[in-house]
Amino acid sequence: MVRDSKEQFQKDSEQQKKRDAMESARLTKEQRIQKEQLAKEDKRSKKLAAEEPARLAREQARREKDLAREQSIQEEQAARRQKANNQPP
Helix, strand or coil: CHHHHHHHHHHHHHHHHHHHHHHHHHHHHHHHHHHHHHHHHHHHHHHHHHHHHHHHHHHHHHHHHHHHHHHHHHHHHHHHHHHHHHCCC
């Protein structure tokens, strides 16, 4: 009976050690994944920050092009109206 108790205690102890080792490995893996995610996020943020001036410049150029197109359309319409008003019916 005592021998069975000692064997059971030893088995329980070994199982607990295995569980502890697995938990430790899981936590280590989780920490590694978090560090990798933080590194990727930091890299992404730096990349976006570096690209921001170029993006803003492209956006401004697009707005200026759109404005120039609108002004050209308005000038053409005004010229047509002027021409239509100057012609006798």
